[in-house]
Amino acid sequence: MTTGTRPTHDFCWINLMSPEGAKARAFFASLFGWTYAEMPGAPGAQLIQVKGLTAGAFMDLDEVKMPPGIPPVIGLMVRVDDADATVKRARSLGGKAEDAFDAQEDGRMAWLTDPCGAMISIWQPKKKLTADCDSHANGAPSWFETLTTDPARAAAFYAGLFGWKVEEQPAAPGMSYTLFKLGDRPIGGAMKMPPQAGDTPSHWGTYFAVDDADGTAARGVELGGKLCIPPQDIRGVGRFALLLSPQGVSFHLLQYKR
Numbered sequence: 001m002t003t004g005t006r007p008t009h010d011f012c013w014i015n016l017m018s019p020e021g022a023k024a025r026a027f028f029a030s031l032f033g034w035t036y037a038e039m040p041g042a043p044g045a046q047l048i049q050v051k052g053l054t055a056g057a058f059m060d061l062d063e064v065k066m067p068p069g070i071p072p073v074i075g076l077m078v079r080v081d082d083a084d085a086t087v088k089r090a091r092s093l094g095g096k097a098e099d100a101f102d103a104q105e106d107g108r109m110a111w112l113t114d115p116c117g118a119m120i121s122i123w124q125p126k127k128k129l130t131a132d133c134d135s136h137a138n139g140a141p142s143w144f145e146t147l148t149t150d151p152a153r154a155a156a157f158y159a160g161l162f163g164w165k166v167e168e169q170p171a172a173p174g175m176s177y178t179l180f181k182l183g184d185r186p187i188g189g190a191m192k193m194p195p196q197a198g199d200t201p202s203h204w205g206t207y208f209a210v211d212d213a214d215g216t217a218a219r220g221v222e223l224g225g226k227l228c229i230p231p232q233d234i235r236g237v238g239r240f241a242l243l244l245s246p247q248g249v250s251f252h253l254l255q256y257k258r
Contacts, residue, residue: 002135002185009162010182012079012123012130014056014141014206016048018072018247021060027223027245028058031216032139032208041104050140053133072248074206076120076144078162083108083124086161093160100124114157116148118202136209136256143207143254144188147197151178151190154202206251213239213255220245220253 006012018024021044028034028048036046036058044063048055061070080086083100090097090112100110106128113119123130135142148154155166155178165181171191178190193200210216213231220243221227228250229242238257244250 004132006079006130006132007182008079008081009164010079010187011076011141011144012125013077014048014131015059015075015077015121016056016249017059017061017064017066017070017075018245018249019061020247021058021062024060024245024247024249025058027225027247028139030223031220031225032210034139050133050137053131055131055133055139055141072245074249074251076204076206077109077123078120079130080122080124080162083110083122086110086122087112090157090161093157095157095161103128114146114148114154114202116146116150116154116157116202118146118148118154118204120204138209138211140209141206142209143252144204145207145252146188146190146202146204147193147200148190148202149193151176151192154178154190155180207240207254208251210253210255213241213253216253217241217243 025036035049037049039045039047039057044060046058048058087097087100087110094115096113098111100108102108105126107126108124109121111119111121133140146154158164158180159166167179167181169177169179171177179186180188193202217227217231224246226244227241228244231239231241233239239255241253242250243253
């Protein structure tokens with residue numbers, strides 16, 4: 001569990017990007033109890049709040065000025081001390097990276113693509129810090145996972161870039177799970193892309209903590225979402241499900257074992 005401003009090399013922010021902004025905000029508010037607050041100087045964007053604390057930003061793709069072709073997606077950001085140095089390091093490790101740029105006076109950021117094709121962003125905070133909500137509160141971004149064509153290659157990249165510790169753990173029969181740790185604290189993981197994923201590219205996904213995975217999944221369907229993976233147990237962790245919002249945003253639910 002994480003509370004307060006996220007430390008360096010932790011996942012520190014989500015950017016939920018969706019068309020039909022009003023409908024999408026209503027869907028997640030009804031599902032997770034999110035509230036929203038204005039982001040001055042950012043038309044079409046609002047802060048996502050979990051129990052009054054910040055989790056990230058909601059961006060209406062019909063209003064926010066973004067590069068063309070951005071699909072409905074949840075973008076992830078990792079906190080760094082020096083965005084420019086991290087860009088250089090990512091390139092040296094076999095990734096691709098756009099040059100870092102200033103986000104007004106709030107901070108400095110860049111978009112990276114790991115050697116397997118998964119995209120992630122980095123954030124060097126200045127005036128604007130990071131998310132500060134309780135990562136286990138209902139509706140909070142809580143776990144982050146890359147489905148990738150090559151878990152070993154992805155793990156080596158992120159270990160070299162952020163200093164994450166890498167541990168292999170048994171999963172389903174014949175499968176393993178790559179765990180990422182910041183110090184001694186697990187923060188995310190990697191799994192090999194399953195055969196049924198077809199030509200889906202490597203990508204990062206977000207798990208939101210919920211008090212009741214089955215009830216929240218059912219509620220998501222009632223609200224017009226699609227249940228892609230029904231609620232099921234993860235041994236030693238809890239219960240999870242995968243949904244698609246009515247506007248096409250993919251996300252997971254995670255009910256931690258108590």
